[in-house]
Amino acid sequence: MNRAAWLTRERLALILLLAFTALVRGGALGAQRGNLSQDPDLYREIAENLLRHGEYGLGEWIPPDDDPFSAANRLTPTAFRPPLYPIVLSNLPAT
Numbered sequence: 001m002n003r004a005a006w007l008t009r010e011r012l013a014l015i016l017l018l019a020f021t022a023l024v025r026g027g028a029l030g031a032q033r034g035n036l037s038q039d040p041d042l043y044r045e046i047a048e049n050l051l052r053h054g055e056y057g058l059g060e061w062i063p064p065d066d067d068p069f070s071a072a073n074r075l076t077p078t079a080f081r082p083p084l085y086p087i088v089l090s091n092l093p094a095t
Helices: 009-031 043-053 084-090
Strands: none
Touching: 043 084
8 A cells, every 4th residue: 555645634634633632631631630539420429339239329328227118218319420431430449
């Protein structure tokens, strides 16, 4: 394959755009590296509840033996968070 035929103007533009995007995202991540431990969307709590109790929800889980008819004993289900990220977190080792 001819190298000049492979490196067309469109492919060069795409490569430059991807490199620029990687630099911008990397710079933004580097500037905010102190904030990476924050979890305002509670993904870690969802992941821990998923791992420990098998439920995709928020809140403190209380065993149903205390009062099986109380709604306070259940986790609050959430559908406002995408499920893939907490599922991935629940399968990673905790640090």
